[in-house]
Amino acid sequence: MPPIARPRRIVGVSLKMYFDLTSTLSYVRGVLQLDGDAWNANVDLFIIPDFVSLTESQRILEPSSIMLGAQDTHWEDKGAFTGEVSPAVLRQAGARIVEIGHAERRALFGETDESVAKKAAAAARNGLIPLVCIGERTHHSIASAAVGAAIQECKPQVTSVLAAVPDDQEVILAYEPVWAIGAKEPADPDHVVNVTKELRKFAAGRSGVTRIVYGGSAGPGTYAKIAEGVDGLFLGRFAHDIQNLKKVIEEVGGA
Numbered sequence: 045m046p047p048i049a050r051p052r053r054i055v056g057v058s059l060k061m062y063f064d065l066t067s068t069l070s071y072v073r074g075v076l077q078l079d080g081d082a083w084n085a086n087v088d089l090f091i092i093p094d095f096v097s098l099t100e101s102q103r104i105l106e107p108s109s110i111m112l113g114a115q116d117t118h119w120e121d122k123g124a125f126t127g128e129v130s131p132a133v134l135r136q137a138g139a140r141i142v143e144i145g146h147a148e149r150r151a152l153f154g155e156t157d158e159s160v161a162k163k164a165a166a167a168a169r170n171g172l173i174p175l176v177c178i179g180e181r182t183h184h185s186i187a188s189a190a191v192g193a194a195i196q197e198c199k200p201q202v203t204s205v206l207a208a209v210p211d212d213q214e215v216i217l218a219y220e221p222v223w224a225i226g227a228k229e230p231a232d233p234d235h236v237v238n239v240t241k242e243l244r245k246f247a248a249g250r251s252g253v254t255r256i257v258y259g260g261s262a263g264p265g266t267y268a269k270i271a272e273g274v275d276g277l278f279l280g281r282f283a284h285d286i287q288n289l290k291k292v293i294e295e296v297g298g299a
């Protein structure tokens with residue numbers, strides 16, 4: 045049997061709530077300077093600023109192929125949902141991707157597999173690519189047990205989303221072991237490869253592109269160690285230095 049073709053690689057950054065407005069827009073302008081043919085050929089790139097920065101970021105990124113994302117969405121398109129943001133408005137503001145179910149939202153804001161699935165469906169309905177964050181909460185010290193435990197915890201996170209979106213919907217799954225987020229180093233590469241290889245099986249047979257990226261203290265040097273399992277990286281703090289982001293793009297594009 046011929047090997048299954050892997051999707052195009054992708055690198056993304058979420059700015060979470062780290063920057064103020066001026067720093068965010070200056071970062072977006074800095075990333076725009078990285079846009080170029082050398083890596084465009086192999087890698088998609090996206091940036092996810094806070095909601096308030098979306099429209100101005102879109103204006104900055106318009107001439108480029110860099111995709112804009114939002115950090116969350118509501119599951120309804122409109123209505124009496126004070127404080128929420130509509131997926132339809134996100135699309136109008138220029139977002140192409142919407143991040144859903146990040147570990148911080150699950151832990152601090154009561155996000156559940158059910159709400160994540162509803163949000164993924166809303167994203168799909170509005171022409172947005174759901175970027176769904178999944179990952180186990182506990183770091184098992186025994187490596188052999190850790191993979192099985194991670195799969196067990198991630199399975200409902202993935203299957204509920206895939207059941208909620210059309211089969212041909214493009215989806216990005218961000219495997220982010222919760223214990224590796226905000227840490228000094230990413231998770232053990234063998235663990236990431238073993239878990240992501242299993243996660244890919246849940247999406248086998250879908251007609252829509254399903255990309256799997258790794259997030260959790262990722263930076264320069266991470267991708268080569270886990271390329272066997274993932275299609276790219278989802279970066280946080282270690283992309284705040286734009287030169288680090290450049291290195292990662294080059295690594296992912298060249299691997």
Ligand SMILES: O=C[C@H](O)COP(=O)(O)O
Binds near residue numbers: 226227262
């Ligand atoms: O959204 C990004 C991930 O949570 C990773 O963040 P981090 O690289 O700062 O740990």
